Amino acid sequence: MPLADLKVLRRIRAAAQGRDFTSQERETLARIKPSRTYPRPKPSLRPYEGSIALLPLAQFYTRDIPDLRTPAGTDLLQVLWCPFDHPPKSYMPKTVLFWRSEAEVTNVLTAPPEPPAVQYQGYLPEPCLLLPEQITEYPHPSVLSPDILSLLDDWGRWEAAGDVVDSRYASYPAEFYRINLCVAPGWKVGGWASWGLTDPIPQSCPTCDTEMNPLLTIPSAEWGSSDRGWIPCELREPAIPTRGGEPRLDQPAAIQIGRGYKQQLYVCPASPEHPHTELMQ
Incomplete structure (x- = not known):
């Protein structure tokens, strides 16, 4: 989707919260996202010439x-990504x-x-503001x-x-551990890795073969229906429902990985400067 159209789409949906779309907004939305027809036409793809900004x-x-943990002489980490899949190895954005x-x-x-x-x-x-909070969590049951x-x-x-x-x-005490104590959901620096899409x-x-540590978890949502105990106290009040495609309280960054999964980044403990790896869970 063209980036300019997506920004207009989000802007219209945000402005129309709590009211119907105006006729002009409907016309714009119909242009950006026309009604689906079946059978759906095969998209016409052509290579893009030139560099792609991250x-x-x-x-x-x-x-x-x-x-x-940062390399010597640094105190800031910036994470960028390419907003396209990179098959056959990766079906999620590639990070730098x-x-x-x-x-x-x-x-x-x-x-x-x-x-x-x-x-x-x-x-x-x-765009949204991260408010770091240090928490205690425990390993996923699959590694115990x-x-x-x-x-x-x-x-x-x-x-x-x-x-x-x-x-x-x-009646199911182990579920208390799984839902309330292990592997906190949401955006997370460090901590324990989440598993479920695959076994651990x-x-x-890739440089020195040292076992890598989780660096960053990029989730599709801050919490799910089964782990609402992790919701910050200040966000537990009922909120006005949002239109489809708009950021919600549990999706402030409006990101979705696959069908609602997480993207995990790993770094080498021997040297943060070694290439990092990515994994979908």
């Missing part, structure tokens, strides 16, 4: 995230990491270059030993923890 995805400072020194960033572009189009609407990040899993399935041990455990989980897959550094 889109800014996220920016992190070590002053906000002290645990962020820039480790920089905040003091050396002097010429800030007020209007950075943009690509002419994006492959999917969910590949255009909506059978002995630990049996302990998690013992309701008596959970009862000994007191009122912090919801009694509704008495060790990530090895």
Whole structure:
């Protein structure tokens, strides 16, 4: 989709929250997204000549995230991505990491270059502010030993923890761990990896073969219907429903990976300067 059309689409939907579209808005939407016809025509694709500008995805400072391990002389991580799939290896945006020194960033572009189009609407990040909060989480059940899993399935041990455990989980205590304690959903720097689309897959550094660590989780949503306990207290009040395609409280960046998955970035603990890897989960 042309980037200019997508921005107009989002702007119209945001302006029309709580009211019907005007006739002019309907005409514009019909031009940008005409009604589907069946059989659907095969899209006409042609190679794009020239370079494609990357889109800014996220920016992190070590002053906000002290645990962020950066190369010597840097205190800032900027993550950009190409808003197109890169088959056959990757069916999600390809990311690029820039480790920089905040003091050396002097010429800030007020209007950075943009690509002419994006492959999917969910590949255009909506500008929003990240408010880092340090939390405690635990490993995904699929990487725990059978002995630990049996302990998690013992309701008596959970009862000994007191009122912090919801009694509704008495019949399936291990679910309390899976939903409320392990692998926090949402945007996350570091922490434990999320699994589910596949079994755990060790990530090895392509340069030195060292086992890599999770760097960043890019989710399609901040939370889901089964893990609402992770919703920040200030966002638990009912909100006005949004129109399709518009950012919601659980999708402030309006990003979607695949059919609602996560994109995980891994870095080498031996050297953050080694190439990073990407994984969809």
